[in-house]
Amino acid sequence: MEIIGNQKIWTFSAASGGIKPLTCGAIRKEPAFFVRTYMELATKVAELQFLNRDFVLMFRGQAGDYKNKSGYTSLKPSLLRAGVPGKVPKDSTISARFDKLVEAEKALVTEYEARKYIGRDRLKRQRILRWAILQHYEICDTPLLDVTQSLRIAASFATHHANGEAFIFVLGIPHISGAITASAEAGIQIVRLASVCPPAAVRPHIQEGYLLGEYPEFASAEQKLLYEHAEMDFGRKLVAKFRFTPETFWKKSGSFPQIGKQALYPPATEDPLSGLANAVKAAIHR
Numbered sequence: 001m002e003i004i005g006n007q008k009i010w011t012f013s014a015a016s017g018g019i020k021p022l023t024c025g026a027i028r029k030e031p032a033f034f035v036r037t038y039m040e041l042a043t044k045v046a047e048l049q050f051l052n053r054d055f056v057l058m059f060r061g062q063a064g065d066y067k068n069k070s071g072y073t074s075l076k077p078s079l080l081r082a083g084v085p086g087k088v089p090k091d092s093t094i095s096a097r098f099d100k101l102v103e104a105e106k107a108l109v110t111e112y113e114a115r116k117y118i119g120r121d122r123l124k125r126q127r128i129l130r131w132a133i134l135q136h137y138e139i140c141d142t143p144l145l146d147v148t149q150s151l152r153i154a155a156s157f158a159t160h161h162a163n164g165e166a167f168i169f170v171l172g173i174p175h176i177s178g179a180i181t182a183s184a185e186a187g188i189q190i191v192r193l194a195s196v197c198p199p200a201a202v203r204p205h206i207q208e209g210y211l212l213g214e215y216p217e218f219a220s221a222e223q224k225l226l227y228e229h230a231e232m233d234f235g236r237k238l239v240a241k242f243r244f245t246p247e248t249f250w251k252k253s254g255s256f257p258q259i260g261k262q263a264l265y266p267p268a269t270e271d272p273l274s275g276l277a278n279a280v281k282a283a284i285h286r
Helices: 024-029 038-051 091-114 120-125 127-136 151-160 203-207 272-284
Strands: 009-013 018-022 056-062 145-148 166-173 180-183 188-192 209-214 238-244
Touching: 009 024, 009 038, 009 238, 018 024, 018 038, 024 238, 038 056, 038 151, 038 166, 038 238, 056 151, 091 120, 091 127, 091 272, 120 127, 127 188, 127 209, 127 272, 145 151, 151 166, 203 209
Parallel strands: none
Antiparallel strands: 009 018, 056 145, 056 166, 145 209, 166 238, 180 188, 188 209
16 A cells, blocks of 8 residues: 655644644654544644645544554554554464455355345455445454544544544545545555445445555455555555544534434344344354
């Protein structure tokens, strides 16, 4: 994966207290910029989009700003994360996760066909589509990273998992065209979940979900070993990072309330694909 921007990127710098051009590496090392309200956050993101017009901005909400051993913000897909901050998983761990991923793919196809959802042939042909459903419905670890086009959804996600402070990460990606956009130049592919999941899938539409993946995608643990861990970190696409205190942030945000957890994760009675996901989870954990 290539590092974003041949030139410096406009970002909000906590060190300087305002907007300035920095390299991606400098942005990843800086503390997150503090915002007090949703409107302040949205206004700053609007400024970032105007100044960084070569990129589409996507958002990810987290409970923390997790760093690698070099002190850079790290945004890795679940398959490549270690249980301890600053560490990388062992090769044997990655291999076991890939084995589980392959097992989950097979179970997904079986359940998908049994329920006769549309797009069955496409799901069988395209691995990236299987990975997308497995990742978005949190069935198993995959090489994909969840992001959203909605700033309020990202802020709500960050809040639900926060302990004191919450964080929003702004990533810059190539312009999107169609359900799956692949950029050889940027070394990334973008999956628009609403376009690849069947109509029975409610969650992707509510969350305005997208997934980011390496391009070309690595299909096995052996192929992954040809890359350094740092090369497969979506921190390389970071444009800015913000932090806020959920307790006061939403109280001061009036017309922009937090989105509740049940709204973000509709139950199986309202989202049939959630029921499929539960069946796949049960199949791979027997």
